[in-house]
Amino acid sequence: MKIIKAILFSLFGLLLINGGLNKFIQYMPVPEGLPEELVKDNLAFAEISWLMPLIGFAEVLGGLLILLPKTRALGTLIVFPVMVGVLLTHMTVAPDGLFMALVIWAFMLWIIWDNRSKYLGLLK
Numbered sequence: 001m002k003i004i005k006a007i008l009f010s011l012f013g014l015l016l017i018n019g020g021l022n023k024f025i026q027y028m029p030v031p032e033g034l035p036e037e038l039v040k041d042n043l044a045f046a047e048i049s050w051l052m053p054l055i056g057f058a059e060v061l062g063g064l065l066i067l068l069p070k071t072r073a074l075g076t077l078i079v080f081p082v083m084v085g086v087l088l089t090h091m092t093v094a095p096d097g098l099f100m101a102l103v104i105w106a107f108m109l110w111i112i113w114d115n116r117s118k119y120l121g122l123l124k
Contacts, residue, residue: 012107013066020059038093073115
């Protein structure tokens with residue numbers, strides 16, 4: 001079980017790194033037929049020139065930290081706000097990707113549960 005968990009958490013970290021790097025290098029093609037509201041939202045984000053680099057940086061940093069078991073809890077805290085945005089986007093604007101967003105959230109919640117003892121100090 002420990003090896004499976006390490007593989008799945010590593011894949012989650014690599015997924016975040018990939019998404020973050022794409023915000024800088026833009027090597028993944030944009031799918032055709034995106035909902036009009038999603039296109040409008042992305043154009044609005046582009047108007048705020050510092051926002052996408054900040055999100056990309058958070059994804060890369062969080063993904064790198066999630067790759068290492070010792071820093072996994074911190075990495076999850078860093079990407080949590082980004083993942084809230086991903087989930088809300090798929091719940092409201094792009095429901096086609098909601099299943100995948102929920103799978104990603106399941107991994108993140110598993111990491112949070114797995115590291116719950118590390119978070120208790122923040123709540124005291």
